[in-house]
Amino acid sequence: MSTEYANLTTVSCQRFKCSGRGLILPFGNEACMSIQLRAVLYFIFLLYLFLGIAIIADIFMSSIETITSRKQKIRYPDPGEKDKYLTVEVQLWNATVANLTLMALGSSSPEILLSIIEIVGNRFEAGELGPGTIVGSAAYNLLMICALCISSIKAPETRRIKLYNVFLVTSFFGFFAYIWLFIVLSVISKDVVDLWEAIITFLMFPLVVILAYLAEKNFFISKEINMEEEERTLILTPPEVDETGNQRVFRKEDLLQFLRDLGQSTSLSLEDKAQLFAAKLSESMPRSRMQYRIEGARMLAGGKSLFPNLPGKLQEIYQRAVKPQPFGGAILTDHEDGGRKGSSTFNIDENPHMAILEFASSSYAVLEREQRVTVDVTRHGYTASAIRFRLDTIDGTATAGEDYEKLSEEFKMESGQQEKKITIHVIDDNQWEPDETFFVKLSLPEGEEKHAKVSSKTIALVTIINDDEPGFIQFEESITIVKESVGKAEIKVARVNGADGRVTVHYRTKDIDARARKDYQPADSELVFEHGEISKIIAIPIINDMETEKDESFVVELYNPTGGTQIGKHAKTVVTIINDDDYKTMANKMASLVQGDIDKLSVTTTTTWGQQFREAMNVKGGDLETAKFSHYVGHSLSFCWKVLFAFVPPTSIAGGWLTFFVSLFFIVILTAIVGDVAAILGCLIGLKDSITAISFVALGTSLPDTFGSMIAAKNSKTADDAIGSIIVSNSFNVFLGLGIPWLIAAVYWESQNLPFTVKADDLTFSVLVFSICCVLGMIVLIFRRFLGIFGKAELGGPTIPKYICSIFFVLLWIGYLTLTGLQAYGYIKW
Numbered sequence: 003m004s005t006e007y008a009n010l011t012t013v014s015c016q017r018f019k020c021s022g023r024g025l026i027l028p029f030g031n032e033a034c035m036s037i038q039l040r041a042v043l044y045f046i047f048l049l050y051l052f053l054g055i056a057i058i059a060d061i062f063m064s065s066i067e068t069i070t071s072r073k074q075k076i077r078y079p080d081p082g083e084k085d086k087y088l089t090v091e092v093q094l095w096n097a098t099v100a101n102l103t104l105m106a107l108g109s110s111s112p113e114i115l116l117s118i119i120e121i122v123g124n125r126f127e128a129g130e131l132g133p134g135t136i137v138g139s140a141a142y143n144l145l146m147i148c149a150l151c152i153s154s155i156k157a158p159e160t161r162r163i164k165l166y167n168v169f170l171v172t173s174f175f176g177f178f179a180y181i182w183l184f185i186v187l188s189v190i191s192k193d194v195v196d197l198w199e200a201i202i203t204f205l206m207f208p209l210v211v212i213l214a215y216l217a218e219k220n221f222f223i224s225k226e227i228n229m230e231e232e233e234r235t236l237i238l239t240p241p242e243v244d245e246t247g248n249q250r251v252f253r254k255e256d257l258l259q260f261l262r263d264l265g266q267s268t269s270l271s272l273e274d275k276a277q278l279f280a281a282k283l284s285e286s287m288p289r290s291r292m293q294y295r296i297e298g299a300r301m302l303a304g305g306k307s308l309f310p311n312l313p314g315k316l317q318e319i320y321q322r323a324v325k326p327q328p329f330g331g332a333i334l335t336d337h338e339d340g341g342r343k344g345s346s347t348f349n350i351d352e353n354p355h356m357a358i359l360e361f362a363s364s365s366y367a368v369l370e371r372e373q374r375v376t377v378d379v380t381r382h383g384y385t386a387s388a389i390r391f392r393l394d395t396i397d398g399t400a401t402a403g404e405d406y407e408k409l410s411e412e413f414k415m416e417s418g419q420q421e422k423k424i425t426i427h428v429i430d431d432n433q434w435e436p437d438e439t440f441f442v443k444l445s446l447p448e449g450e451e452k453h454a455k456v457s458s459k460t461i462a463l464v465t466i467i468n469d470d471e472p473g474f475i476q477f478e479e480s481i482t483i484v485k486e487s488v489g490k491a492e493i494k495v496a497r498v499n500g501a502d503g504r505v506t507v508h509y510r511t512k513d514i515d516a517r518a519r520k521d522y523q524p525a526d527s528e529l530v531f532e533h534g535e536i537s538k539i540i541a542i543p544i545i546n547d548m549e550t551e552k553d554e555s556f557v558v559e560l561y562n563p564t565g566g567t568q569i570g571k572h573a574k575t576v577v578t579i580i581n582d583d584d585y586k587t588m589a590n591k592m593a594s595l596v597q598g599d600i601d602k603l604s605v606t607t608t609t610t611w612g613q614q615f616r617e618a619m620n621v622k623g624g625d626l627e628t629a630k631f632s633h634y635v636g637h638s639l640s641f642c643w644k645v646l647f648a649f650v651p652p653t654s655i656a657g658g659w660l661t662f663f664v665s666l667f668f669i670v671i672l673t674a675i676v677g678d679v680a681a682i683l684g685c686l687i688g689l690k691d692s693i694t695a696i697s698f699v700a701l702g703t704s705l706p707d708t709f710g711s712m713i714a715a716k717n718s719k720t721a722d723d724a725i726g727s728i729i730v731s732n733s734f735n736v737f738l739g740l741g742i743p744w745l746i747a748a749v750y751w752e753s754q755n756l757p758f759t760v761k762a763d764d765l766t767f768s769v770l771v772f773s774i775c776c777v778l779g780m781i782v783l784i785f786r787r788f789l790g791i792f793g794k795a796e797l798g799g800p801t802i803p804k805y806i807c808s809i810f811f812v813l814l815w816i817g818y819l820t821l822t823g824l825q826a827y828g829y830i831k832w
Contacts, residue, residue: 020681020682020685020686026674026675026678027675027678027679027682028682037686040686041683041686041687044679044682044683044686045683047679048676048679048680048683048698048702049702050639051672051675051676051679051702052676052702052703052705053302053303053639053640053643054640054643054672055112055669055672055673055676055702055703056299056302056303056705056706057299057303057305057640057643057644057647058643058647058650058665058668058669058672059108059111059112059299059665059669059706060296060299060300060303060305060706061647061650061661061665062108062111062661062662062665062666062669063108063109063292063295063296063299063605064296064605064653064658064661065653065658065659065661065662065665066104066107066108066292066658066662067292067293067296067605067658068605068653068657068658068661069095069104069657069658069659069662070094070095070100070104070292071093071095072093072094072095072657073092073093073094074092074093074094076092096215098165098168098214098215099211099215103211107734107738108292108295109292109295109707109731110139110731110734110735110738110739111666111669111673112669112673112676112703113132113135113136113139113700113703113735113739114136114734114735114738114739114742115669115670115673116131116132116135116673116676116677116699116703116739117132117133117135117136117739117740117742117743118132118739118742118743118746119132119670119673119674119677120132120677120743121743121744121746121747122743122746123674123677126746126747126750126751126758127747127759128195128747128758128759128760128761129691130690130691130692130695130764130765131677131680131681131691131694131695131699132677132695132739132740132743133695133740133765134691134692134693134694134695134696134699134700134764134765134768135695135696135699135700135703136735136736136739136740137180137695137696137765137768137769137772138695138696138697138699138700138768139700139703139704139732139735140176140180140731140732140735140772141696141700141772141775141815141818142700142701142704142815143704143707143728143731143732144176144728144729144732144775144776144779145775145779145811145812145814145815145818146708146811146812146815147704147707147708147711147725147728148725148728148779148783148811149807149808149809149811149812149815150708150711150712150808151711151712151714151715151721151724151725151797152786152796152797152798152799152804152807152808152811153804153805153808154712154715154716155715155716155797155798155799155804156798157798157799157800157801157804158410158411158793158798158799158800158801159798160447160448160793160794160795160797160798160799161448161715161718161719161720161721161724161795161796161797161798162448162449162720162721162787162794162795162796162797163720163721163722163725163726163787163796164448164451164720164721164722165722165726167217168214168217168726169722169726169729170217171210171213171214171217172210172214172726172729172730172733173729173780175206175210175213175733176729176730176732176733176776177773177776177777177780178733179206179732179733179735179736179737180732180736180769180772180773180776181773182203182206182736183736183740183765183766183769184766184769184770184773186199186203187760187762187765187766188762188766192762193759193760193761193762194757194758194759194760195744195747195748195758195760196748196757196758197745197748197749197752197758199744199748200741200744200745200747200748200749200758201745203736203737203740203741203744203745204737204738204741204742204744204745205741206733206737206741207734207737207738207741210733210734210737257279257592257593257596260278260279260282272591272592272595273595274316275592276592276595276596276598277310277312277316278312278316279592279596280310280596280600280603281310281312281316283596283600284309284310284600284603285310289308289714289717289718289723293308293605294710294711294713294714294717294718294723294724295706295707295710296308296605296710297309297709297710297713298705298706298707298708298709298710298711298712298713299706299709299710301636301709301713302636302640302705302706302709303636303637303639303640303643303644304621304622304629304632304633304634304635304636304637304638304640305617305622305623305636305637305640305644306602306617306622306623306624306625307603307622307623307625308603308604308605309603309713309717310603311622311625311628312628313627313628355384355387355453356383356384356453356454356455357381357382357383357384357385357387357389357453357454357455358381358382358383358454358455358456358457359379359380359381359382359389359391359415359444359446359454359455359456359457360379360380360382360444360456360457360458360459360460361377361378361379361380361442361444361459361460361461361462362377362378362379362380362421362459363378363459363462364459364461364462364463365462365463365464365465365536365537366462366463366464366465367464367465367467367501367534367535367536368428368464368465368466368467369467369501369502369534370428370430370431370466370467371430372428373427373428373429373430374425374426374427374428375425375426375428375464375466376423376424376425376426377393377423377424377426377442377462377464378421378422378423379391379393379413379415379421379422379423379424379444380420380421381415381419381420381421381454382420382457384453385417385418385419385420386417386418387417387453388414388415388416388417389414389415389450389453389454390412390413390414390415390446390447390450391412391413391415391444391445391446391447391450391454391456392410392411392412392413392444392445392446392447393409393410393411393413393424393442393443393444394409394410394442394443394445395408395409395410395426395440395441395442395443396440396441396442396443397440397441398438398439398440398441398463399438399439399440400438400439400440400464400466402440404429404431405428405429405431405438405440405466406426406427406428406429406440406464406466407426407427407428407429409424409426409442412447426442426464428466436498436499437465437466437467437473437498437499437500438465438466439463439464439465439466440464440466441461441462441463441464442461442462442464443460443461444456444459444460444461444462445460448719448720448794448795449794451719465536467499467500467501467534467536471499471500471502472500472501472502472503472505472565472566472567473497473498473499473500473501473502473505473567474497474498474499474500474567474568474569474570474571475495475496475497475498475505475507475529475531475560475563475567475568475569475570476495476496476498476560476569476570476571476572476573477493477494477495477496477558477560477572477573477574477575478494478495478496478537478572479494479572479575480572480574480575480576481575481576481578482575482576482577482578483577483578483580484544484577484578484579484580485579485580486544486546486579486580486581487546488544489543489544490541490542490543490544491522491541491542491544491577491579492539492540492541493539493540493541493542493558493575493577494537494538494539494540495507495509495529495537495538495539495540495560496536496537496570497531497535497536497537497567498536498570500567501531501533501534501535501536502533503533503565503566504530504531504532504533504565505530505531505563505564505565505566505567506528506529506530506531506563506564506565507528507529507531507560507561507562507563507564507567507569508526508527508528508529508560508561508562509525509526509527509528509529509540509558509559509560509561510524510525510526510527510558510559510561511524511525511526511542511556511557511558512556512557512558512559513556513557514554514555514556514557514576515554515555516554516555516556516577516579517554518556519545520545521544521545521554521556521579522542522543522544522545522556522577522579523542523543523545525540525542525558531567540558542558542577544579552581553578553579553580553581554578554579555576555577555578555579556576556577556579557574557575557576557577558574558575558577559573559574560573560574561573605653609652609653609654610652610654611648611649611651611652613652614648614650614652615645615648617648618641618644618645618647618648619641619644619645620637621633621634621637622637647665647668650664650665650668651664676699676702680694680695680698680699681694683698684698690764690826690827692764692765692768692822692826693822693823693826696768696818696819696822697819707728707731711723711724711725711728712724715797715798721795721796721797724797725783725796725797744758763832764822764825764826766832767821767822767825767830767832768818768822768825771817771818771821771822772818775814775815775817775818778814779811779814782807782810782811783796786799786807791803792804792807
């Protein structure tokens with residue numbers, strides 16, 4: 003009997019091994035489970051905890067975004083008028099300081115808190131899980147995230163780091179932080195951290211912030227301050243406000259210009275047009291590293307996106323006709339005649355040394371038999387320097403390789419040169435086809451933004467015209483809406499499916515409820531299309547009688563074509579004259595819709611608890627129209643976490659600070675549980691804490707950063723948000739993640755008159771291997787920036803070189819894991 007009891011006790015103890023590894027776990031007796039089952043359950047639980055941390059970190063970073071985006075109104079002397087002041091809104095937080103403090107804390111909070119919790123829970127004795135996670139996370143961030151970001155950008159596009167001075171400062175400290183760690187543990191006092199060492203480690207955090215801020219302000223470069231430039235930077239055009247007094251993120255004139263460019267499409271509702279304009283605005287708006295990090299977390303959980311997701315029909319229209327172009331610049335474009343060159347009037351009131359590039363015309367036509375079309379890129383403003391620009395073709399109804407030869411390359415405009423002609427080859431396939439179109443996009447390579455900017459004509463439409471037919475003549479739109487005060491109704495007449503020979507067509511006006519000579523000037527005239535011309539403008543004067551009237555309409559019709567041409571499907575267009583007040587009402591309604599769509603994409607928009615719960619309980623926050631299968635899967639897995647964290651106070655309370663502290667409290671609890679689960683899992687499968695830390699835990703805590711950096715690489719114009727911030731996180735993980743717990747423990751052991759001991763064999767070897775990989779990785783990034791073979795940019799570039807670099811970074815990470823593992827298990831003596 004006693005023998006059986008002993009055997010049973012032995013079996014129970016064996017099955018319940020590792021039960022003493024956690025501070026909180028296990029919750030109950032796990033003696034009845036096999037070791038294999040417990041390992042699987044703990045692994046699944048660890049993954050689920052990582053998902054929960056990603057979701058609460060999303061809320062935590064939303065509060066940080068709210069805090070750092072606050073603005074303050076200041077009064078500034080009006081440079082134009084004496085004794086007058088301008089009210090200007092300025093950011094309370096400097097972008098660099100915000101990125102290096104609160105935003106870095108938001109990105110690295112799990113790693114930092116894990117190290118603090120471990121050392122406090124171990125009665126102020128150093129453990130392996132926290133420090134190992136910090137070094138392992140740094141290795142993953144630098145090597146794997148760089149590898150993914152380099153290869154995620156479509157060739158031959160590139161992304162360069164813009165704030166290179168800041169990057170150099172943070173990169174130095176990102177490397178020095180780990181060298182300092184090695185010096186403290188292996189050189190100055192082996193396996194002992196003195197109080198002064200802990201203090202210096204922690205104080206390096208504010209030192210990096212100060213130096214990076216000074217680097218951003220060019221403090222280390224002798225430069226005379228241009229006060230006029232500083233004033234232009236500060237005094238911006240005041241933002242418009244709606245009827246309630248709230249600021250809009252766009253100007254109504256931009257909205258009206260967008261509507262004119264889009265045309266009077268009867269297939270689009272006012273809501274559809276508002277979504278298209280909101281998507282265009284979102285593409286042009288600057289975004290922070292924190293927003294990309296939040297978007298990465300929401301991708302994992304199937305949450306509400308911060309980027310516009312248009313339904314299929316609108317997405318197709320957006321890709322073909324609404325490419326994002328920068329607003330502003332005071333550019334007024336005249337109407338084009340015959341699809342040839344238009345003219346633009348520029349108000350260049352910014353940097354006098356800035357060049358402005360645009361296409362000479364927004365549309366070109368070419369007969370298929372001519373086999374080439376020449377597009378003109380013109381330069382305005384400053385011309386005394388050489389500048390580079392890119393041209394990329396985009397398919398419309400014409401297909402690259404079948405109808406024309408794809409173009410995607412950089413060109414150079416020499417000093418003094420104001421125009422450059424670029425030829426695109428057209429394929430003559432000797433088959434009759436309807437007229438086909440493609441687009442040419444003008445953009446600036448990375449690094450040229452300091453010397454040049456693009457104007458409004460950044461997309462040119464190229465029409466390949468059927469050779470052997472005179473074509474059809476028709477109105478471009480069947481409905482035209484104009485304001486009573488417009489002056490002239492300008493109606494476009496298009497020649498389609500052929501442009502051979504000289505043809506003519508007559509046009510005339512007819513009353514509906516508008517009256518000729520009372521509401522408009524009648525017309526009965528002739529249009530002449532020369533050989534190759536594809537468009538004309540009919541201008542009908544509109545009479546403004548200053549009386550309040552209902553909408554009135556008249557018809558313009560085409561008749562009597564000559565030269566073999568025929569009237570197309572739009573032989574008539576109805577011109578509706580609307581009262582200016584009605585027009586303003588329609589514009590105001592659409593402006594409200596646009597602002598609402600933009601607010602949905604913001605993390606700082608005022609929210610309520612009710613709104614939080616609605617978004618938590620619906621896929622993509624309720625945007626079911628664009629939800630995909632992966633969103634439903636992520637939402638199903640994270641539903642419980644979302645509902646739980648919906649109880650966190652919204653960011654509209656106390657300026658986001660209450661959200662900050664409550665979400666931080668949840669992160670502390672989850673991080674403590676993660677530490678227990680990781681320790682027990684490693685014990686069950688026979689992994690040392692140092693290896694568990696650099697593999698499972700480091701990978702899990704870095705997943706949102708991975709997705710956030712890839713999104714930033716694809717959507718940002720620079721590489722700063724993609725890889726610049728992960729270098730910052732690496733240094734701060736040491737200065738805060740080790741500086742704070744070391745300081746706490748060193749103070750405690752100093753009060754006991756005992757040394758603070760840190761067994762550093764595995765840690766120092768891991769740090770040494772990572773430092774070597776860090777040097778090699780930084781050398782590659784420097785080569786990529788300055789060598790043409792890589793596109794002279796940190797990210798992207800030609801296909802083969804970028805994939806070679808990505809593979810090199812992946813091999814460095816695998817080598818780091820392999821060497822660290824071999825040393826931890828005694829195969830490498832250290």
